[in-house]
Amino acid sequence: MAVTGSEGWPIWLAYWSATLVMAVMCAALVYWISFHALIGFWRRLGARLTYGLVLVFAIAAVVLVMLYRDDLLAVHYGLHLPLAVAGVLVWSFNFWFWMAQRGELDYKTMLGLPEVSPRDHDRPLLVDGIYRRMRHPRYASAMLTVLAFALLTNYLAMWILVVMTVAGFWLVAVLEERELHRRYGTAYARYCAVVPRFLPRMGNPRPDVVVDE
Numbered sequence: 419m420a421v422t423g424s425e426g427w428p429i430w431l432a433y434w435s436a437t438l439v440m441a442v443m444c445a446a447l448v449y450w451i452s453f454h455a456l457i458g459f460w461r462r463l464g465a466r467l468t469y470g471l472v473l474v475f476a477i478a479a480v481v482l483v484m485l486y487r488d489d490l491l492a493v494h495y496g497l498h499l500p501l502a503v504a505g506v507l508v509w510s511f512n513f514w515f516w517m518a519q520r521g522e523l524d525y526k527t528m529l530g531l532p533e534v535s536p537r538d539h540d541r542p543l544l545v546d547g548i549y550r551r552m553r554h555p556r557y558a559s560a561m562l563t564v565l566a567f568a569l570l571t572n573y574l575a576m577w578i579l580v581v582m583t584v585a586g587f588w589l590v591a592v593l594e595e596r597e598l599h600r601r602y603g604t605a606y607a608r609y610c611a612v613v614p615r616f617l618p619r620m621g622n623p624r625p626d627v628v629v630d631e
Contacts, residue, residue: 454593505569
């Protein structure tokens, strides 16, 4: 379903918003799943080759989405005001949620350098800020982003992407936690025992969330 401006700007905006979100999220899933699933291989390969190859995989995902976007977005359930309002509310909450995370991680950690080169980029276990309430706020934010755009655009492919994003980042979290257990041992086990993975702990964080280094 090729979309041009003749269908009206709301449809055009929904089409290209869905295309952009699908491309970015598919690239992110390919990046992080391949990164964490093969972390032993990437360490042996070295950081430069690792990021070069993983980036090629991610770009390939973007290219495939762009090439087949009309097929992927062939089924559209129409734009509906209640869904749009819900999407705006989810997006607004997610923006606040994202702002709460800002500054918690440096860019090297966000790119995964401590996993690829733990000796050169060692980091203490992060248990402050939003991480006192949940273990994977970035992945939860990605899920909320896709849900917001699914509500706003209402394409079948976007609803499928919601399921893929939840399942994909659940897998990424499991793979990442396996590595974190190896790096931080009992300290991370204690942290996992009191801090949920995706759903934030409400109320005042428990004092035993703070893990001794």
